[in-house]
Amino acid sequence: MIDYLEKMTASLKVDYYDIRYETKHVEQVRINKREIRVCDANTGDGYVLRVLHKGALATVNFTRPEQAEAAIRKAVENAEILAGNKVKPKQLAPAPVVVDTVKVKLAEDPRHISLGEKKELTNAYSELLFAQPRIVNVDITYDDVYRNKYYLNSEGTRINEELVTTRLSGAIIAQDGALTQPVRFAFGGSDGFQRVRNREQEALNKAKIAADLLKAEPVRAGTYKMILNPGMTGVFTHEAFGHFSEADIVRDLPSIREKMKLGTRLGLDELNIIDDATMSNQLGYYRYDDEGVPVRRVNLMTNGVLTGRLHDRFTAAEMGESISGHSIAEDFRYAPIVRMGCIFIQPDRYSLDELMASMEDGLYIGDPMGG
Amino acid sequence: MEKLLKIAASQADQADLYYTEKSSDDISFVDGKLDGADSSLSSGLSLRVIKNERVGFAHTRNLLEPEALVSQAILSSEYGAEAKYKLPVTALPAECIGYDPAIQTFDKKQLIQSGNDVINYVKSRTNAQFNLAYWFGTSSSELRNTSGTYLSRKKSHFGVQARMIFPGTGSGLVTQHIGACVCGINYEELDEMISLYDICQNQVIPNTGKMPVIFHSQALYMLLWRINEALHPVNMLSGISPLFNREGEQIFSDKFTYWQNPLDSELVSATGFDDEGSPTRILHFFENGVFKAIPLNLFYANKLGKEATGNGFRPSIESLPGATIINSIVDPGSKSLPEMISNLDHGLIVYSLMGAHSGNILNGEYSVGVASGMLVENGKIIGRVKDCMLSGNIYDDLKNIVDIENVSHPMGGRKLPAIMLDGISVAGK
Numbered sequence: 131m132i133d134y135l136e137k138m139t140a141s142l143k144v145d146y147y148d149i150r151y152e153t154k155h156v157e158q159v160r161i162n163k164r165e166i167r168v169c170d171a172n173t174g175d176g177y178v179l180r181v182l183h184k185g186a187l188a189t190v191n192f193t194r195p196e197q198a199e200a201a202i203r204k205a206v207e208n209a210e211i212l213a214g215n216k217v218k219p220k221q222l223a224p225a226p227v228v229v230d231t232v233k234v235k236l237a238e239d240p241r242h243i244s245l246g247e248k249k250e251l252t253n254a255y256s257e258l259l260f261a262q263p264r265i266v267n268v269d270i271t272y273d274d275v276y277r278n279k280y281y282l283n284s285e286g287t288r289i290n291e292e293l294v295t296t297r298l299s300g301a302i303i304a305q306d307g308a309l310t311q312p313v314r315f316a317f318g319g320s321d322g323f324q325r326v327r328n329r330e331q332e333a334l335n336k337a338k339i340a341a342d343l344l345k346a347e348p349v350r351a352g353t354y355k356m357i358l359n360p361g362m363t364g365v366f367t368h369e370a371f372g373h374f375s376e377a378d379i380v381r382d383l384p385s386i387r388e389k390m391k392l393g394t395r396l397g398l399d400e401l402n403i404i405d406d407a408t409m410s411n412q413l414g415y416y417r418y419d420d421e422g423v424p425v426r427r428v429n430l431m432t433n434g435v436l437t438g439r440l441h442d443r444f445t446a447a448e449m450g451e452s453i454s455g456h457s458i459a460e461d462f463r464y465a466p467i468v469r470m471g472c473i474f475i476q477p478d479r480y481s482l483d484e485l486m487a488s489m490e491d492g493l494y495i496g497d498p499m500g501g
Numbered sequence: 502m503e504k505l506l507k508i509a510a511s512q513a514d515q516a517d518l519y520y521t522e523k524s525s526d527d528i529s530f531v532d533g534k535l536d537g538a539d540s541s542l543s544s545g546l547s548l549r550v551i552k553n554e555r556v557g558f559a560h561t562r563n564l565l566e567p568e569a570l571v572s573q574a575i576l577s578s579e580y581g582a583e584a585k586y587k588l589p590v591t592a593l594p595a596e597c598i599g600y601d602p603a604i605q606t607f608d609k610k611q612l613i614q615s616g617n618d619v620i621n622y623v624k625s626r627t628n629a630q631f632n633l634a635y636w637f638g639t640s641s642s643e644l645r646n647t648s649g650t651y652l653s654r655k656k657s658h659f660g661v662q663a664r665m666i667f668p669g670t671g672s673g674l675v676t677q678h679i680g681a682c683v684c685g686i687n688y689e690e691l692d693e694m695i696s697l698y699d700i701c702q703n704q705v706i707p708n709t710g711k712m713p714v715i716f717h718s719q720a721l722y723m724l725l726w727r728i729n730e731a732l733h734p735v736n737m738l739s740g741i742s743p744l745f746n747r748e749g750e751q752i753f754s755d756k757f758t759y760w761q762n763p764l765d766s767e768l769v770s771a772t773g774f775d776d777e778g779s780p781t782r783i784l785h786f787f788e789n790g791v792f793k794a795i796p797l798n799l800f801y802a803n804k805l806g807k808e809a810t811g812n813g814f815r816p817s818i819e820s821l822p823g824a825t826i827i828n829s830i831v832d833p834g835s836k837s838l839p840e841m842i843s844n845l846d847h848g849l850i851v852y853s854l855m856g857a858h859s860g861n862i863l864n865g866e867y868s869v870g871v872a873s874g875m876l877v878e879n880g881k882i883i884g885r886v887k888d889c890m891l892s893g894n895i896y897d898d899l900k901n902i903v904d905i906e907n908v909s910h911p912m913g914g915r916k917l918p919a920i921m922l923d924g925i926s927v928a929g930k
Contacts (some may be wrong), residue, residue: 156819159580163739170577174819178542192542193562201542208538211609215617251579267739302824303741303863304551310741310864351709351928383532384630385668465539499859 132288133210137202138198139179139282144206146182146222148283150357150420152462156271157245160254169249176462178420183203185219186212187444189465199233206226219317223446225423227286232417235298235410236322240274244324248272250448251326252298253294255333259302262334264341266310270300277461279420287422291495295319295413298326302333314497320415325448355492357485365498368473369394371447375405375430375438376456377445378468390436397434399441399476404429405456406488407471414472425455425471442468473481502645505548505567512575513550513557514610515588517646519776520546520736521818524605525638528612532630533620535613541638549777550574550650555842556584556800585804588646589778596654597762599681599771604657605639619663622887627695629665630673635662637683640774643892650778657685658769660913663691665698667885669734672872674698675719679913681769687779697875703884705876707929713848714891714901714925715841715877718910718917721831723857725917727865727895728759734801735823736863742864743896744792753790753895754902758832760785761796763811766826768910774811777822781811786826790869790899798824830916834905837895841904849927850875850882850919851891865895890928898922 135149153175160168178191179201188208192201240248252272260269267492274296281289297318306312315336319325358366373379380387398404406427407414419425421443441447442457446456457466486494502773510515511622522544529537545559550568557578559570561659588884616633623631637659644652656865657678665684666673674694678684716724736742744752763781785793797805798813800923801824806871813822851874855918871889875882 162735164579165583167582168558168821169582170581171573172558172560172819174545174562175559176562176681189537189539190541191551193544196712197832201540204540204542207729208540208609210539211613212535212611245577245580266644269735271930303739305741308743310743310861312861312863379671382536382632383666383671384532385666386671389669463543499861 132282132290135280135282138195139202142181142202144181144183144286146284148180148281149205150178150279150281150459150462152277152279154461155276156273157240157248158269159245159249159270160269161252161256164256166249169215169245169246173272174462177201178459178462178465180219180465181209183416184213184231186217187220188212190191191463191465197478220318220444221447222443223441224422225443225453226288228418228422228424229286229288230291230418232269232291234294234430236294238323239277239294240296240323255298255330258330259333259337261407262337262341264304264306264344265302265337266305267303268300269303270298272298275322280425281420281422283422288416289422291418293320293414293416296323297413298329302337304337304344309344311340312318312499313337313340313343316497318413318458320413321410325411342462349493355489357482357489357492359497362481362495363475367475368470371403371431372405372470372473375440376438376468376470377441377449377451380439380444381448390439392436394436395434396436397431399430399433401434402429402476403431403473404476405470407455409472412472414470416458416471419457420466421457421460421472423453423455423457428454440468440470442466444491453482504754505534505564505570506645506647508567509548509571509574511551511658512571513578515550515551515647517549517588517644517777518546519642519644519815519818520544521642523638523639523640525636527634527636528609528610530551530616530620530633532632534694535598535616536730538796547815548820549821550578551584551588554585555579556581556821558821573845575631583801584776584800584858586799588648590645590648591650591652591774593652593773596652596765598654598773598774599766599769600639600655601657601682602639602784604637604659604683607637615685619691620769622688623691623695626724627665627698629695629698630668630846632664632666634662637830644774644776644778647776652774652778654772654774656769657681661686665694667701667873670872672855674701674852674873676911679769680756680767681771693817695824697882700882701885704887705884706888707849707886707927708907709923709928709930712927713845713921713923714927715845715848715850715854715919715921717850717919718906718912720851721855721917721920723854723867723869724895724899725759725831726828726857727862727867729826731865732826734795734797736807737795738801738804738883741863743863745893745907747792750792751790751802753787753899755789756785756834756905757830757899758785759776759787759834761829762763765828765830768912768914768916772827772829775813775822776815779809779811779813781827784810788856793889796824796826798847812889828914830909831905831918831920833907833909834919835907836904837908838906841906841919841921842877844904845869845877846879847922848879849886849889854891858869867895868892886929888929892926892928898925918919
């Protein structure tokens with residue numbers, strides 16, 4: 131495939147280009163109210179071409195190989211238009227030339243498990259949860275995604291990387307009269323099918339929470355001390371802090387750029403926030419980003435002070451900071467943008483019980499609904 | 502396509518094939534400067550088979566082996582969802598509602614010139630960060646099934662969005678137009694945005710309490726989201742929708758009428774048939790606050806023992822047709838937005854919200870941050886609110902509609918007015 135991409139782009143006469151071809155195979159099972167709604171296995175594929183020409187960057191995504199010529203023409207034409215309008219020239223931060231093939235390492239490979247077995251597993255969780263008190267609906271989805279990415283750029287980088295994620299997620303709904311309470315759950319990772327096995331107890335705990343919520347007292351408006359559970363902390367960190375660590379967002383919002391200057395104190399001494407996409411047990415795992423840059427662990431906040439930012443090669447050059455390997459596309463349909471890999475807060479010295487004891491009156495926030 | 506359907510027909514009881522091809526372009530200006538020009542060329546097809554009353558599904562972007570695609574669909578039918586329905590027989594001429602062929606050859610240089618004119622106009626009047634985006638494209642789709650239906654449609658779209666961003670935030674004021682034909686932003690609209698932006702330089706934290714809130718047409722989707730969730734047949738089938746078994750009941754204020762008009766050509770999704778070949782139809786969900794009907798595709802219509810309403814649309818070729826409302830409309834009321842504001846002694850007008858997707862949506866609850874909203878005192882907007890949240894439940898709040906704006910604004914796939922509700926919980930100081 132890499133040879134094929136080389137041929138496809140051989141005629142390009144521009145300062146820089148890269149092209150990514152990706153196949154994405156998805157197997158999924160969805161069961162709602164004990165009935166199968168989706169059970170299929172499908173593959174999609176497509177190309178994303180980017181050219182840097184006269185200081186302007188243009189992207190074209192396309193589906194079929196016979197569209198390559200038209201895509202190249204459009205990309206160059208778009209770049210010419212941008213350059214003709216004197217856009218601020220874009221520069222690429224230097225990155226190592228990489229030639230590598232990354233095969234996925236899985237404890238249990240979901241690609242070797244039949245769709246029928248996946249259906250059985252999903253159904254077993256569904257039936258188990260349905261049997262719990264007050265549970266009136268379980269909407270559960272199993273999916274595994276196998277992405278096979280081929281990337282080349284005009285600097286000589288050639289990478290083929292496989293990624294496989296496995297996930298089981300859903301909503302458990304408890305009902306009492308007109309009141310319903312949904313609770314969501316999700317398990318998964320990038321290291322194999324075993325991630326969705328033997329999670330029954332965790333699922334049952336969620337069903338109990340849904341039923342208990344039917345009797346929950348509404349919270350009174352006011353100002354409270356709060357302890358956030360890890361799920362809520364994750365969403366809070368991702369939404370309220372993480373996105374502002376993504377350099378393309380910061381670049382496009384000059385006033386936020388000022389707020390997010392490295393060296394600024396934004397948190398307590400105890401607060402350390404890290405993005406690390408190199409942990410293979412997490413869903414956000416990858417080795418190379420969609421610019422062929424090896425991803426590295428980034429200390430975004432150290433002892434409450436901003437110490438790092440997530441970059442693609444363009445934002446790194448523009449802001450004079452180091453590349454981090456965070457230029458990521460959702461799949462073959464999209465150009466890459468700067469996005470988090472796996473963001474987390476480093477644990478500190480107190481146990482949850484100690485935090486509870488220190489709070490006196492306040493709220494313990496369980497999982498969020500939405501982000 | 503025909504060959505593929507024949508192969509599918511030889512192995513399944515019924516089948517349909519949906520093919521779509523799209524081309525689109527976008528141009529963006531960030532902080533008053535041209536920033537990007539990108540394009541997309543995409544296509545794909547999906548195949549549904551029904552065998553032994555079970556549905557099988559397969560899709561592909563690049564059809565290399567028709568037989569393999571059919572086998573994939575047949576395999577998935579072994580475990581697939583129950584399908585006791587017949588694929589429809591529908592005959593309609595090739596459709597071109599909302600299709601402007603000029604968009605296919607639209608001159609980007611000319612568009613950039615218009616964009617620069619808009620930016621120069623704004624820059625000479627305000628220091629606000631100003632972003633501008635244009636996007637446009639065409640698509641064609643074909644649907645064939647083993648009942649003999651062959652339908653095709655062509656569509657085009659053109660969108661423009663102007664944003665003025667409040668300093669230190671990612672939110673701001675937005676003016677947007679989306680239609681089937683080329684459109685633009687006029688100077689009067691820009692003047693209005695600039696004067697509102699100037700008022701927003703004054704930041705206020707409202708007091709916590711209950712007060713009237715005007716949901717601008719741009720913010721109304723948050724309330725409709727909760728209604729749409731309750732209208733979704735999956736929640737009727739499970740019996741967990743708050744509207745379950747309540748057809749004919751007065752649910753909301755009699756000022757509230759919510760319906761769909763699939764053939765309204767001012768809206769970009771206008772079409773006479775859905776993505777599984779059922780004819781679309783005008784459908785009232787709420788008429789004067791009374792719950793009337795839900796949108797149905799073939800699957801849910803069969804499950805609920807009703808007739809399909811032509812709402813079987815696919816978000817992409819990767820999905821089977823869902824039950825999706827199309828061209829939704831909230832009927833206008835009698836007062837203009839300036840009149841509604843001038844009648845408000847103390848309350849808020851909200852333009853955009855954060856976290857609309859969170860909370861117990863099916864139950865009608867919401868708890869949202871105000872991204873862009875203003876405090877109104879004695880009939881005048883006096884400043885932008887900060888650190889402010891709204892919360893409530895639509896089944897209480899939409900009983901208390903004070904006024905509805907006298908215009909429903911076309912917003913791409915919807916036509917919505919502003920709505921003023923009384924007694925909304927506002928969390929502030």
